[in-house]
Amino acid sequence: MDALLAVSEVRLSFGGLQALDGPSLQVRDGEVVGLIGPNGAGKTSLFNCIGGLYRPQSGSIRIAGREVAGLPRHRIAALGVGRTFQNIGLLASQTVLANVLAGAHHVAAGGWWATALGLPSVARSERDHRERAMALLAELDLADVAGRMVGTLPFGTLKRVELARALMGEPRLLLVDEPANGLVHGEVLELGATLRRLATERGAAILLVEHHMGLVTSVCDRVVVLDFGRVIAEGEPHEVARDPRVVAAYLGTAA
Numbered sequence: 001m002d003a004l005l006a007v008s009e010v011r012l013s014f015g016g017l018q019a020l021d022g023p024s025l026q027v028r029d030g031e032v033v034g035l036i037g038p039n040g041a042g043k044t045s046l047f048n049c050i051g052g053l054y055r056p057q058s059g060s061i062r063i064a065g066r067e068v069a070g071l072p073r074h075r076i077a078a079l080g081v082g083r084t085f086q087n088i089g090l091l092a093s094q095t096v097l098a099n100v101l102a103g104a105h106h107v108a109a110g111g112w113w114a115t116a117l118g119l120p121s122v123a124r125s126e127r128d129h130r131e132r133a134m135a136l137l138a139e140l141d142l143a144d145v146a147g148r149m150v151g152t153l154p155f156g157t158l159k160r161v162e163l164a165r166a167l168m169g170e171p172r173l174l175l176v177d178e179p180a181n182g183l184v185h186g187e188v189l190e191l192g193a194t195l196r197r198l199a200t201e202r203g204a205a206i207l208l209v210e211h212h213m214g215l216v217t218s219v220c221d222r223v224v225v226l227d228f229g230r231v232i233a234e235g236e237p238h239e240v241a242r243d244p245r246v247v248a249a250y251l252g253t254a255a
């Protein structure tokens with residue numbers, strides 16, 4: 001079976017700096033793949049290319065067989081790509097529920113005309129969205145804070161709100177950027193269980209950027225390691241963690 005996400009030899013530079021130097025990777029339906037590497041290795045740049053924030057200078061990014069490199073981000077989102085951000089991309093002055101509902105924008109029924117004309121299908125779809133948002137909030141243990149303003153909530157809670165918002169778009173491919181950052185141990189365990197469930201029960205393909213190796217080894221089926229914009233290792237999490245090239249790359253950053 002073809003991979004849902006197939007990245008092939010993507011190159012991206014900022015002036016003279018080669019952020020991505022031809023990495024290739026694949027993620028299949030129902031698979032959680034970890035994307036790890038030292039600071040500045042190119043992980044977020046690759047996410048930004050897949051999600052349509054950056055246009056790579058060359059290479060191919062296919063989602064469900066369709067070339068998406070260089071497409072605008074809304075077109076890529078409409079193909080079923082959801083994303084959470086390293087530094088939270090929520091609207092602080094809106095409620096949790098409003099933020100999560102915003103994640104459904106590209107799956108709204110009827111389009112612009114139907115909304116402008118106030119057609120019954122729109123009211124029905126809004127009701128459906130609300131119900132689905134409340135179900136997601138319950139699933140992620142956020143029902144109690146549905147009416148709270150995002151700006152008043154702790155960071156760990158916001159990470160889950162972001163995940164709920166991304167899930168509202170019913171993603172087939174979920175790009176998750178450092179979800180464990182700022183979470184306490186118990187929250188990391190819960191998050192890991194949630195990501196695993198999304199892959200196993202909903203069949204989502206998940207690409208996870210994470211520095212928390214405990215989460216990576218417990219959740220990922222496979223790990224791809226980037227360094228200086230290149231893939232330096234790939235394989236089963238425990239195996240990759242022992243790979244001398246990976247150890248050297250991490251020590252190089254710490255030195």
Ligand SMILES: Nc1ncnc2c1ncn2[C@@H]1O[C@H](COP(=O)(O)OP(=O)(O)OP(=O)(O)O)[C@@H](O)[C@H]1O
Pocket residue numbers: 014017018019037038039040041042043044045046
């Ligand atoms: N918009 C940009 N303009 C210029 N340089 C950039 C830009 N975005 C990233 N870079 C550079 O590209 C390289 C890769 O950065 P990137 O953020 O993708 O790494 P990363 O692996 O996600 O790092 P971290 O783990 O610290 O988030 C770095 O050298 C970074 O400074």
